[in-house]
Amino acid sequence: MNTRQPNWNRIALNLFTVLARWILGAVFLYTGLSKGLHPVDFLKLLRQYDLVHSSLPLNAIAAALPWFETFCGLLLLAGIAVRGTALTLMLMLVPFTVLVFHRALAIQSALAIPFCMVKFDCGCGTGTVYICRKLLENFLLILFSAWLLTGYGRQLSLRFSLIKPHLHQTRPEAIHE
Amino acid sequence: MEAKSIATTTPDRPAVIKGILREAALVVVIGSAFALAANEISPRGLALTRNYFPAGTSRPLPRPSPVSASHNASVTNFMATDSGQILAAELKEKGLQLIDCNRAAQLFQDPRFQQKQVVFIDARDEQRYQEGHIPGAYEFDPYRPEKYFDAVLPVCRAAEQVVVYCNGGDCDDSETAAVLLRDIGIANQKLLVFGGGIVEWTTNNLPVETGGRNSGNLRNPGK
Numbered sequence: 174m175n176t177r178q179p180n181w182n183r184i185a186l187n188l189f190t191v192l193a194r195w196i197l198g199a200v201f202l203y204t205g206l207s208k209g210l211h212p213v214d215f216l217k218l219l220r221q222y223d224l225v226h227s228s229l230p231l232n233a234i235a236a237a238l239p240w241f242e243t244f245c246g247l248l249l250l251a252g253i254a255v256r257g258t259a260l261t262l263m264l265m266l267v268p269f270t271v272l273v274f275h276r277a278l279a280i281q282s283a284l285a286i287p288f289c290m291v292k293f294d295c296g297c298g299t300g301t302v303y304i305c306r307k308l309l310e311n312f313l314l315i316l317f318s319a320w321l322l323t324g325y326g327r328q329l330s331l332r333f334s335l336i337k338p339h340l341h342q343t344r345p346e347a348i349h350e
Numbered sequence: 351m352e353a354k355s356i357a358t359t360t361p362d363r364p365a366v367i368k369g370i371l372r373e374a375a376l377v378v379v380i381g382s383a384f385a386l387a388a389n390e391i392s393p394r395g396l397a398l399t400r401n402y403f404p405a406g407t408s409r410p411l412p413r414p415s416p417v418s419a420s421h422n423a424s425v426t427n428f429m430a431t432d433s434g435q436i437l438a439a440e441l442k443e444k445g446l447q448l449i450d451c452n453r454a455a456q457l458f459q460d461p462r463f464q465q466k467q468v469v470f471i472d473a474r475d476e477q478r479y480q481e482g483h484i485p486g487a488y489e490f491d492p493y494r495p496e497k498y499f500d501a502v503l504p505v506c507r508a509a510e511q512v513v514v515y516c517n518g519g520d521c522d523d524s525e526t527a528a529v530l531l532r533d534i535g536i537a538n539q540k541l542l543v544f545g546g547g548i549v550e551w552t553t554n555n556l557p558v559e560t561g562g563r564n565s566g567n568l569r570n571p572g573k
Contacts, residue, residue, distance in 0.1 A: 209388065209389075209392070210392075210394065211394070212389070212392075212394055212395065212396050213394070213396070213402070213475070213493040213494075216396060216402060216493075220403065228399070228400065228401040228402065228403075229398060229399060232396050232397070232398045232399070232400065232402065233398055235396055236385070236386070236389040236395060236396040236398060237382060237385035237386055237389060238385070239385075240384060240385035240386075240388035240389060241381045241382060241384070241385040243385075243388070244380075244381040244384045244385060245377065245381060248377065254373050254376065254377055256370045256373060256374075257370055257371075257372075257373025257374040257375075257376060257377045258373075258374075258377050260370055260371070260373075260374040261374045261377050261378055261381070264374075322370065324366075334369065334373065335373050335376060336369045336372050336373045336376070337369065
């Protein structure tokens with residue numbers, strides 16, 4: 174009889190990954206809804222980044238981004254398309270963080286204050302925050318997103334992968350029953 | 351005990367990466383469709399083709415002290431700050447005029463105010479308006495103008511002076527509202543932007559009305 178010992182490392186990794194997925198999902202659900210329910214406020218905040226100078230793209234970003242974040246948050250909480258969603262969020266978070274950093278540098282230069290004293294509403298859905306705290310938060314969210322790509326923590330997922338990768342056959346192995 | 355031989359299958363790394371990329375693309379496509387549909391359904395959704403910032407999409411950076419004081423409610427004379435002077439110059443370029451709290455208070459006490467020859471326009475959203483506005487001011491959220499045109503346009507056309515205000519300080523919704531009113535035919539000579547806004551008004555203990563227009567619920571009524 175083959176008795177298997179529980180692999181505690183793997184269990185801990187899976188638990189951590191499920192928690193990371195729920196935290197990431199809850200954060201995006203909250204920030205997405207807080208912006209989506211007040212789109213004009215978000216539009217005004219988005220304007221400060223001077224990304225685009227015509228109405229249509231600015232309005233489209235302000236209209237769609239909060240709900241897109243809400244959608245991604247829901248997917249992560251439910252455990253659907255986890256790695257695809259995590260990659261999407263990571264690809265969004267990195268440029269957003271760069272933009273927020275640049276904006277903070279500009280404010281620091283304009284107000285002539287220490288960098289970590291810069292406090293503004295970055296349009297991130299969490300109101301006015303100190304920049305160093307915001308950057309740390311974003312760094313953690315990026316780390317969580319990257320970690321979800323590892324494929325651990327498939328427990329409590331409705332459908333972890335929407336697209337199954339092609340499988341290739343490896344050497345047969347014996348299983349004793 | 352029975353031994354059984356089965357073939358295990360494992361995906362190779364490029365296939366996994368390709369699968370994640372395809373899944374991400376699917377999330378982007380479905381998520382974008384969801385987001386646009388949600389914006390369309392939401393009663394607060396944005397109109398994609400509307401220009402919400404007729405005064406310009408760019409926003410200047412804050413400036414060093416004393417402008418930084420405009421972030422808090424202790425400011426008592428917005429026009430004396432650098433922000434006030436910059437705003438005055440910007441408004442002048444647009445054919446509009448910036449006024450200070452003393453001038454706004456004078457217009458509020460002017461007998462013409464009772465005859466609707468002087469009107470006040472509150473350019474903040476409904477929630478902030480309900481929380482407190484200059485007594486008798488008309489609500490006019492420049493980001494939802496169609497909701498207010500019927501009430502606001504006739505009084506603005508009939509008035510000799512139209513005072514537009516928002517929160518004050520860094521808020522530029524009063525400028526947006528004034529430009530919007532100018533663009534739909536209100537003569538710019540009679541449009542006055544009260545830069546200090548409701549923050550400066552309340553700091554000076556001037557009366558504030560809560561609830562709807564002419565609700566009668568006043569704070570500091572004796573002033």
